[in-house]
Amino acid sequence: MNLEQKLQEGNKRAVARLITLVENKDPAAFELLKKLHNKTGNAYVIGITGPPGAGKSTLTDKLVKAYLNEGKKVAVIAIDPTSPFTGGAILGDRVRMNDLSTHENVFIRSMGARGSLGGISEGTSAAIKVLDIYGADYIFVETVGVGQSEIDIVKNCDTTVMVMVPGLGDDIQAIKAGIMEIGDVFAINKADREGAKKTAREIDAMLDYNSNEWRPPLTMTVAVNNEGIGDLVDSIKEHRDYMQESGLFETRRINNTKNEIVELIKHRVLEHIFDNAYNEEKINNLSKEVVKRITDPYTVCEDIMHNIKRK
Amino acid sequence: MNLEQKLQEGNKRAVARLITLVENKDPAAFELLKKLHNKTGNAYVIGITGPPGAGKSTLTDKLVKAYLNEGKKVAVIAIDPTSPFTGGAILGDRVRMNDLSTHENVFIRSMGARGSLGGISEGTSAAIKVLDIYGADYIFVETVGVGQSEIDIVKNCDTTVMVMVPGLGDDIQAIKAGIMEIGDVFAINKADREGAKKTAREIDAMLDYNSNEWRPPLTMTVAVNNEGIGDLVDSIKEHRDYMQESGLFETRRINNTKNEIVELIKHRVLEHIFDNAYNEEKINNLSKEVVKRITDPYTVCEDIMHNIKRK
Numbered sequence: 001m002n003l004e005q006k007l008q009e010g011n012k013r014a015v016a017r018l019i020t021l022v023e024n025k026d027p028a029a030f031e032l033l034k035k036l037h038n039k040t041g042n043a044y045v046i047g048i049t050g051p052p053g054a055g056k057s058t059l060t061d062k063l064v065k066a067y068l069n070e071g072k073k074v075a076v077i078a079i080d081p082t083s084p085f086t087g088g089a090i091l092g093d094r095v096r097m098n099d100l101s102t103h104e105n106v107f108i109r110s111m112g113a114r115g116s117l118g119g120i121s122e123g124t125s126a127a128i129k130v131l132d133i134y135g136a137d138y139i140f141v142e143t144v145g146v147g148q149s150e151i152d153i154v155k156n157c158d159t160t161v162m163v164m165v166p167g168l169g170d171d172i173q174a175i176k177a178g179i180m181e182i183g184d185v186f187a188i189n190k191a192d193r194e195g196a197k198k199t200a201r202e203i204d205a206m207l208d209y210n211s212n213e214w215r216p217p218l219t220m221t222v223a224v225n226n227e228g229i230g231d232l233v234d235s236i237k238e239h240r241d242y243m244q245e246s247g248l249f250e251t252r253r254i255n256n257t258k259n260e261i262v263e264l265i266k267h268r269v270l271e272h273i274f275d276n277a278y279n280e281e282k283i284n285n286l287s288k289e290v291v292k293r294i295t296d297p298y299t300v301c302e303d304i305m306h307n308i309k310r311k
Numbered sequence: 312m313n314l315e316q317k318l319q320e321g322n323k324r325a326v327a328r329l330i331t332l333v334e335n336k337d338p339a340a341f342e343l344l345k346k347l348h349n350k351t352g353n354a355y356v357i358g359i360t361g362p363p364g365a366g367k368s369t370l371t372d373k374l375v376k377a378y379l380n381e382g383k384k385v386a387v388i389a390i391d392p393t394s395p396f397t398g399g400a401i402l403g404d405r406v407r408m409n410d411l412s413t414h415e416n417v418f419i420r421s422m423g424a425r426g427s428l429g430g431i432s433e434g435t436s437a438a439i440k441v442l443d444i445y446g447a448d449y450i451f452v453e454t455v456g457v458g459q460s461e462i463d464i465v466k467n468c469d470t471t472v473m474v475m476v477p478g479l480g481d482d483i484q485a486i487k488a489g490i491m492e493i494g495d496v497f498a499i500n501k502a503d504r505e506g507a508k509k510t511a512r513e514i515d516a517m518l519d520y521n522s523n524e525w526r527p528p529l530t531m532t533v534a535v536n537n538e539g540i541g542d543l544v545d546s547i548k549e550h551r552d553y554m555q556e557s558g559l560f561e562t563r564r565i566n567n568t569k570n571e572i573v574e575l576i577k578h579r580v581l582e583h584i585f586d587n588a589y590n591e592e593k594i595n596n597l598s599k600e601v602v603k604r605i606t607d608p609y610t611v612c613e614d615i616m617h618n619i620k621r622k
Binding site: 033034037038041051052250254255257260262264265270272283284286288290291295296297298300301305 | 344349351362363364564565566573575576580581583594595597598599602604607608609
C-alpha cells in the first residue's frame with residue numbers, strides 16, 4: 001500500500017513520513033500534495049501564540065483534551081523557528097504531551113527551522129495540508145515566541161489564540177502592535193498569579209482600540225489546573241461562528257493562501273539565486289572587501305542584481 | 312550646510328533625518344552611505360536581546376549610563392519587528408530613557424518593521440552605519456522578543472548580550488537553540504526574583520554544551536537597582552578583548568557583512584518581482600482559485616516562476 005492510500009486511511013506513520021519529506025523539500029511530496037489538494041480545506045486550524053513562559057504548551061494540551069472529549073480527531077504542530085531541530089519530541093516541553101500522543105485520535109509533531117533561507121511558514125502550510133488530508137478535525141499550530149516569524153506562522157490559521165501572562169511589565173506595550181494584529185481570542189494564562197487583573201485591564205484597554213467589528217474576547221485561564229478551558233473553547237467557537245456567518249472565513253482563507261503563495265515564490269526565487277547564480281565563496285570574498293572598505297554592501301548588491309538580470 | 316557635513320559634525324537632527332530617509336528607502340540616502348562607507352567601522356555594536364519581560368530596556372539604560380560615565384558617545388536603536396511604527400519615542404518603554412535622550416552624548420531611536428517584504432535587518436544595518444559615521448563609540452541594538460527576526464537583527468552586532476529572566480518555565484528548553492546560537496554574554500536580570508538561582512543553573516548547564524573556545528560568562532543583574540551592571544560591562548569588555556586578540560572580531564564582521572549582502576539581495580529581488588512582475592490583483596485571483604480547489608499553491612508558484620524566468 002502506498003503513502004497516498006495510507007495517508008487517506010489515517011495512518012499516523014504515513015503522516016509523519018510525509019511531513020519529513022516536505023521538510024526535506026522532496027519534490028515527490030509536493031507532487032502528492034498537489035494531487036490531493038482537493039481533499040484539503042476540511043480541518044479547522046487554530047494558532048496558539050504568545051510570549052515565552054505564557055504556558056502555551058499546557059494550554060494547548062488542555063484544549064486538545066477538550067476536543068478529544070467531543071470525539072474529534074486532533075493534530076498539533078509545535079513550531080520553534082529558532083530551533084534547527086525537527087521531528088519527534090525534541091522540544092523539551094512536548095514531553096508533557098506524551099500521554100496524549102499515544103491517543104489514537106491525536107497526532108503531535110515538532111518542527112524547527114530548516115535551511116538558512118527561512119521557509120518555516122512554507123513548511124507549516126504544507127504540514128497543515130498533510131494533517132487535513134489525514135482527516136484531523138482540528139489542527140493546532142503552536143509557536144514558541146511572538147515575533148515576526150510567529151506572525152507569519154499564524155497567518156496559516158483560521159482562529160488565533162493569543163496567550164498572555166501576568167508579569168510582562170512594560171514589554172506589553174512594545175508587543176502591542178504585533179498581538180493586536182493577530183489575536184482573534186485572548187487568554188490570560190497563569191491567571192492565579194499576582195498582577196493577572198492588571199494585565200487583563202491593560203489588554204482590555206488595548207482591545208478597545210480595535211477597529212474591527214469582531215472584538216476579541218478575553219478569557220482568564222490556569223491551564224495547569226484546567227481552569228477556564230471550557231470558556232476558551234466557547235470563545236474559539238464564537239469566533240468560528242462569527243467568521244463563517246459573516247463570510248470573513250473565506251476571505252481569511254483566501255488571504256492566507258495569498259500569503260502562502262507569496263512565501264513559496266520568495267523561497268523558490270531565493271533558492272534559485274543562491275544555489276545557482278552565486279556561490280558562497282564569491283560572497284565571502286566580496287564581504288572581505290567591504291570590511292576592508294574597498295567597496296560597500298550597496299554597490300556589491302547592485303552589481304549582483306545587475307548580473308542576475310543579465311543572465 | 313548639507314546632510315553629509317552635519318552628520319560628520321555629530322548633528323543629532325541630521326542623524327534622525329538620514330535614518331528616516333533610509334527607512335523610506337530613499338536612493339539618495341543609500342548613495343550617501345556608499346560615499347561615506349570608508350568612515351564606518353569604528354563604533355562597537357552591542358546587541359541586547361531576550362524574551363519579553365526580561366527588562367532589556369532598563370538594562371540597556373544602565374549600560375548606556377555606564378559608558379557615558381567613561382566619557383563615551385552612545386547610541387541606542389530599539390527595534391520591534393512586530394511593530395509597524397517607527398521613529399521617536401513611540402515604544403512605551405522608551406519613555407523611561409527620556410532623561411538620557413536629552414544628554415548631548417546620547418542618541419536614541421525606535422525602529423519598526425516597514426513594508427511587508429521584511430527589511431528590518433536591512434534597516435538596522437543602515438542605521439548602524441549612520442550612527443557610526445555620526446561618531447558613536449558604542450551602538451546598542453535592542454530587540455523586543457527573541458525569535459528568528461531578532462536573531463537576524465543581532466547578526467549585525469559585535470557582542471550580543473542575552474538577557475534572561477526567572478520564571479520562563481519549560482519554555483527555556485524551547486528557546487535553548489536560539490539563545491545558544493547568538494548569546495556572547497548572558498545576564499539574568501530581575502535576579503532578586505524567586506527562581507533566579509534555578510534559572511542560572513539551567514542556563515549554566517546549557518552553556519556547558521557550548522563547543523566554542525569562548526564560554527559565555529553569566530552575570531546576575533537587577534537593572535532597576537543598578538546591581539550587577541559593572542560586572543556586565545566587564546563581561547562585554549572581556550568578550551571584546553577575546554574577539555580582537557583571537558582575530559575572530561574581523562571574522563565576525565566579515566560574516567555580518569555577508570549576512571547583510573544576502574539580506575539586501577533578498578529584499579531587492581523580492582521588491583523587483585512583486586512590484587513589477589505580479590500585481591496584487593493577479594495573486595488575489597489565483598488565491599481564490601486555490602481556495603475553490605481549482606488549482607493548488609504549488610502549481611500557482613511554478614507557473615509564476617516560469618513566467619519570471621521567461622521575462
